[in-house]
Amino acid sequence: MGGIFSKKERAPKSAPVSDQDNAILALKTQRDKMKQMVKRKENCLEKERQLAKQLLKDGKKDRALLILKKKRYQENMIDQTLKHLSKIEQMVNDLEFAEVQQRVTEGLRQGNEALKKMNQLFDIDEIDRIMEETKEAADYQEEISNMLAGQLSTSDVSDVEKELEELLAAQVPQVQLPDVPSHELPEAEREAQREKEKPRKERVALEA
Numbered sequence: 001m002g003g004i005f006s007k008k009e010r011a012p013k014s015a016p017v018s019d020q021d022n023a024i025l026a027l028k029t030q031r032d033k034m035k036q037m038v039k040r041k042e043n044c045l046e047k048e049r050q051l052a053k054q055l056l057k058d059g060k061k062d063r064a065l066l067i068l069k070k071k072r073y074q075e076n077m078i079d080q081t082l083k084h085l086s087k088i089e090q091m092v093n094d095l096e097f098a099e100v101q102q103r104v105t106e107g108l109r110q111g112n113e114a115l116k117k118m119n120q121l122f123d124i125d126e127i128d129r130i131m132e133e134t135k136e137a138a139d140y141q142e143e144i145s146n147m148l149a150g151q152l153s154t155s156d157v158s159d160v161e162k163e164l165e166e167l168l169a170a171q172v173p174q175v176q177l178p179d180v181p182s183h184e185l186p187e188a189e190r191e192a193q194r195e196k197e198k199p200r201k202e203r204v205a206l207e208a
Helices: 017-059 061-093 097-120 124-131 135-148 154-171 185-208
Strands: none
Touching: 017 061, 017 154, 061 097, 061 135, 061 154, 061 185
16 A cells, blocks of 8 residues: 555656657748837838938938838838748648648748848938938948849839828928908098198199
8 A cells, every 4th residue: 555655646748749740840930020120110210211201301312212112111011920930830830741841841932032132221210320421321322222223113113203202391380471452441541642632632723
């Protein structure tokens, strides 16, 4: 009896980690990285719009246009990344390793490419150099311009130019012109006119 009760309970052995478990973990890790990247980039978009407005105020229209093009490119990249995220979420939810092993690999590849592209452009804190007038700033602007070349569609460029015009229009002060008077002259002005004519009428009466 005593020997029976003195036996220690053995902890259940943990199940070995399968290839399927590793695949799901890899997908979840990739998903979390992409979510963090999207959040950071979304926070930058409004800052870049404000920077473009400041550049316009400073008379630097070309630089403002460059910032808006970069902003548009990042918006496109965010959209693509969200699509990849949706696919990854779906694979995590209904993963069947034997059928989707190739899809797992492709999903990871696409996610890595999206992260790489989104990291190609510098953060908003580093774009302060665009405000400068140095040769380094000019080289930096050319670097961004070359990086964006061919990345934006005709529709994207049109939208960017439209956004630039909206920012310009918002800076033009609305001048309120005075209304054209449609009423008669005030009584005081009519009285002054009569006073001017009064001496002439009196002289005519005396001569008569």
